[in-house]
Amino acid sequence: MQSEPTVRQLFDLTGRTALVTGASGWLGRALAFALAEAECRVIVGSRDLEVATQVASSLPTVASGSHAGVSLDHMDEDSIASALDQAVRLIQGPIDILVNNGLELCGQDWTNIDFDSFVRHQANNAGYFALARQIRQHAVTAGRPASIIMVGSMYGMVASYPEAYQDLTTASSVAYHALKGGTLQMVRHLAAYWAKDSIRVNALSPGAFPNTNQVSAELIGRLEQHVPLGRIGCPHELKGALLLLASDAGGYITGQNLVVDGGWTAW
Ligand SMILES: NC(=O)c1ccc[n+]([C@@H]2O[C@H](COP(=O)([O-])OP(=O)(O)OC[C@H]3O[C@@H](n4cnc5c(N)ncnc54)[C@H](OP(=O)(O)O)[C@@H]3O)[C@@H](O)[C@H]2O)c1
Numbered sequence: 001m002q003s004e005p006t007v008r009q010l011f012d013l014t015g016r017t018a019l020v021t022g023a024s025g026w027l028g029r030a031l032a033f034a035l036a037e038a039e040c041r042v043i044v045g046s047r048d049l050e051v052a053t054q055v056a057s058s059l060p061t062v063a064s065g066s067h068a069g070v071s072l073d074h075m076d077e078d079s080i081a082s083a084l085d086q087a088v089r090l091i092q093g094p095i096d097i098l099v100n101n102g103l104e105l106c107g108q109d110w111t112n113i114d115f116d117s118f119v120r121h122q123a124n125n126a127g128y129f130a131l132a133r134q135i136r137q138h139a140v141t142a143g144r145p146a147s148i149i150m151v152g153s154m155y156g157m158v159a160s161y162p163e164a165y166q167d168l169t170t171a172s173s174v175a176y177h178a179l180k181g182g183t184l185q186m187v188r189h190l191a192a193y194w195a196k197d198s199i200r201v202n203a204l205s206p207g208a209f210p211n212t213n214q215v216s217a218e219l220i221g222r223l224e225q226h227v228p229l230g231r232i233g234c235p236h237e238l239k240g241a242l243l244l245l246a247s248d249a250g251g252y253i254t255g256q257n258l259v260v261d262g263g264w265t266a267w
Pocket of ligand 1: 046
């Protein structure tokens with residue numbers, strides 16, 4: 001009888017390579033570390049090559065090769081193509097995992113956003129799609145499976161609470177809610193179309209994980225009132241969910257949205 005893979009084997013990413021966009025950011029850094037800690041080679045994407053290289057060199061080393069940094073702006077189609085060229089040249093091998101985590105922010109809410117800014121924000125999804133399609137093509141050409149993970153958000157599923165932001169800061173952006181809702185639906189669509197190519201597509205949706213260096217204690221306190229677990233999330237609390245989706249442990253999971261929100265959307 002054929003022996004079944006162990007849990008360690010299922011989560012092990014030895015010999016795999018992942019591209020993580022926005023890996024210099026609050027959550028992206030933790031996601032890149034998670035992959036490296038599971039023995040995955042990581043290609044760090046940043047709009048600034050120096051930053052990408054610096055983040056790549058800070059990751060835990062893996063036995064199968066070095067990490068690398070590439071300059072990548074997902075709002076620019078040429079930059080996406082050139083980043084993938086750079087990545088393939090640097091790692092001299094296939095890319096098995098894509099984490100579409102980067103985000104060009106939108107600081108305006110429904111009261112003050114203008115038409116062009118709203119449209120521009122939706123282009124984040126065009127970038128996620130263009131990257132995903134290129135990684136799919138790359139994997140199909142190499143005859144290998146791939147896992148694509150789009151970082152969604154609970155704000156792609158539910159509205160925010162107006163009073164959480166009232167008289168403190170701008171509300172969560174309506175353009176962001178539209179964007180991330182679209183991301184989740186794009187995941188379902190691509191998962192259905194690409195399953196026959198052994199390309200899995202899933203979303204990882206964080207709840208409230210505000211950057212504690214940037215967000216006021218008062219806002220954090222207000223957000224915490226909406227979390228059944230009673231606190232905001234720490235970036236490392238996304239690591240396990242990411243590895244499930246990235247690795248063979250999640251080999252039968254596609255088209256799903258894994259929500260890590262301390263229970264926010266359960267209420
Ligand atoms: N933090 C939360 O509470 C939370 C909750 C739910 C979902 N999320 C999602 O989690 C992801 C990461 O959020 P975060 O809080 O870690 O944000 P963050 O700290 O602002 O990091 C976002 C990163 O995206 C990169 N980026 C910006 N514009 C880009 C572009 N045009 N192309 C490629 N990369 C670009 C930036 O890297 P460079 O400047 O190096 O290019 C930046 O480091 C986002 O998709 C966000 O929607 C966050």
